[in-house]
Amino acid sequence: MKKIVVLSGAGVSAESGIATFRDANGLWEGHRVEDVASPEGWQRNPRLVLDFYNERRKTGQHAQPNAGHLALAGLEKHFDVTVVTQNVDNLHEKAGSSRVIHLHGELFQSRSTADPTLIYDLDGWELNLGDRCEKGSQLRPNIVWFGEMVPMMEVAVEAATGADVFVVVGTSLLVYPAAGLIDYVPRPVPKYVIDPRLPDVAPRPNLHLIEAKASVGLPRLAEELIEQYAR
Ligand code: APR
Numbered sequence: 126m127k128k129i130v131v132l133s134g135a136g137v138s139a140e141s142g143i144a145t146f147r148d149a150n151g152l153w154e155g156h157r158v159e160d161v162a163s164p165e166g167w168q169r170n171p172r173l174v175l176d177f178y179n180e181r182r183k184t185g186q187h188a189q190p191n192a193g194h195l196a197l198a199g200l201e202k203h204f205d206v207t208v209v210t211q212n213v214d215n216l217h218e219k220a221g222s223s224r225v226i227h228l229h230g231e232l233f234q235s236r237s238t239a240d241p242t243l244i245y246d247l248d249g250w251e252l253n254l255g256d257r258c259e260k261g262s263q264l265r266p267n268i269v270w271f272g273e274m275v276p277m278m279e280v281a282v283e284a285a286t287g288a289d290v291f292v293v294v295g296t297s298l299l300v301y302p303a304a305g306l307i308d309y310v311p312r313p314v315p316k317y318v319i320d321p322r323l324p325d326v327a328p329r330p331n332l333h334l335i336e337a338k339a340s341v342g343l344p345r346l347a348e349e350l351i352e353q354y355a356r
Contacts, residue, residue, distance in 0.1 A: 126203070126204055126205045127204050127205070127289040127290065127354050127355070128204065128205045128206075128207070128284075128287055128288050128289045128290070129200060129204045129205070129206045129207070129288065129289065129290045129291075129292065129350070130206075130207045130209065130284045130285050130287075130288035130290070130291050130292070130310075131197055131206065131207070131208045131209065131210075131291075131292045131293075131294065132209050132210075132211075132281075132285075132291075132292070132293045132294075132296065132303065132306050132307065133197075133208060133209070133210040133211065133212060133217070133293075133294050133295055133296065134210075134211045134212065134294070134295045134296025134297065134298075134303075135211070135212060135295060135296070136294065136295020136296060136320060136321075136338075136339060137191075137193050137194065137210075137212065137216075137217075137294050137295035137339045137343075138188070138191075138194075138212055138214050138216050138295070139295065139338075139339070140191040140192075140193065140338060140339060140340045141188045141189055141190060141191045141194070141214075141216055142185075142188050143184075143185050143188050143212075143214055143216075145295075146297075147297050147299070152181075156177060158271055159271070160173060160174075161173060161174050161177035161178075162174075162177075162268070162270050162271055163270050163271045163272055164270055164272060164273060165272075166270075167265060167270070171254060171263070171265075172254060174265075174266070175252055175253060175254065175266070178232065178252065178266040178268065179250060179251050179252060179253075181232060182232055182233065182247070182250035182251070182252075183250045183251075185214055185232065186233075186250050188214065188216060189216070189219065190216045190217070190219045190220035191216075191339065191340045192339075192340040192341075192343070192344050193294065193295075193338075193339030193340045193342070193343040193344070194216050194217055194219070194220035194222070194339075195220045195221070195344075196343040196344040196346075196347040197217065197220065197222055197343060197347070198217070198220040198221035198222045199221075199347060200347050200350065200351075201221070201222070201223060203350075203351050203354070203355035204290075204350070204354070204355065206222065206224065207224045207226065207284040208222050208224065208225045208226065209226045209228060209277075209281040209284060209285070209303075209306060210225060210226070210227055210228065211228050211229050211296060211300065211303050212227075212229070213227065213229055213230050213231055213232040213268055214232055215231065215232070215233060226277050226280055226281050226284070227277065228269065228275050228277050228278060228281060228303050229268060229269045229275070229303070230266070230267045230268035230269045231267055231268075232266070232268070233246065233247050234246055234247060234266075234267035235247055235252050235256070235264040235265065235266060235267055236258075236264065236265055236266070236267040237258030237259075237260060237262050237264060237265075238258075238262045238263050238264070238265050239258065239260045239261075239262035240258070240260060240262075243258050243259065243260070244267050245258070245264070252264060252265075252266060275302055275303070278302050278303075281303075281306055282306065282309050285306050285307070285309040285310050286309050286310070286311065288310055288311075288314055289314060289354075290314065290315050290317070290350060290354075291307065291310040291314055291315070291316045291317070292316075292317045292318075292319065292343075292346065293307060293316070293317070293318045293319070293320075293324075293326070294318075294319040294320070294339050294342070294343060295319070295320060295339050296320075296324065297324050298324040298325065298326055299324075307326065307329075312329070312330050312331070313330070313331065314331060315331045315333065316329070316331055316332050316333065317333045317335060317346055318332070318333070318334050318335065319335045319337055319339060319342035319343060319346065320335075320336070320337075320342075321336060321337060321338050322336075323336055
């Protein structure tokens with residue numbers, strides 16, 4: 126089976142009602158990154174950080190996958206699909222994608238502050254001061270904050286170097302190392318970028334820019350890929 130590797134960003138969840146970061150009314154309009162998504166912000170004011178992620182869980186807990194997520198899940202019938210996402214929501218999984226690599230963590234998980242290997246699924250949307258891991262330390266959101274290592278990047282690079290087709294959808298390609306993943310895709314491999322406001326991506330061989338929303342561009346591309354590689 127041909128290998129398809131996808132890099133998704135907040136834009137793929139926009140039509141599911143989840144705010145992006147840098148569009149108008151984006152998440153970074155109402156909050157300073159350094160206050161709510163950095164280790165320093167956590168040290169300074171853990172309550173503010175917990176409230177920021179509680180609010181995102183509360184508003185996002187009932188979000189449903191859109192036609193874009195579903196198109197990617199449907200590709201698994203014909204291809205070996207790996208979704209590398211910058212998103213912390215679980216909409217790719219809800220849509221049925223079975224291999225999802227979360228570069229920036231998972232919103233509905235918490236993590237021990239004493240032992241980062243202790244990760245817990247959250248039931249419900251709240252994580253509060255006083256919620257502790259089995260070793261008695263405060264739990265934090267299982268999110269990769271700015272300035273922290275991206276542990277899954279190595280796995281993502283390995284997938285990208287082995288891709289037969291590479292798809293970028295719904296990301297401004299402004300945050301590294303995620304934005305650099307496309308540079309690991311071999312030159313002859315077709316690369317598609319889907320976004321209603323195309324990000325600034327360096328010209329390269331076999332690059333196809335598709336100016337469309339995820340819910341339109343992904344189903345259309347899926348059809349094309351099935352026609353081309355799987356009929
Ligand atoms: N369909 C597809 N793309 C869309 C849609 C849509 N309906 N609506 C908006 N977009 C595009 C925007 O044009 C933009 O290019 O989604 C992208 C969203 O960009 P950002 O808000 O910067 O989100 P993202 O690229 O995922 O941010 C990367 O930055 O703040 C950190 O950790 C955070 O994972 C996040 C990372």
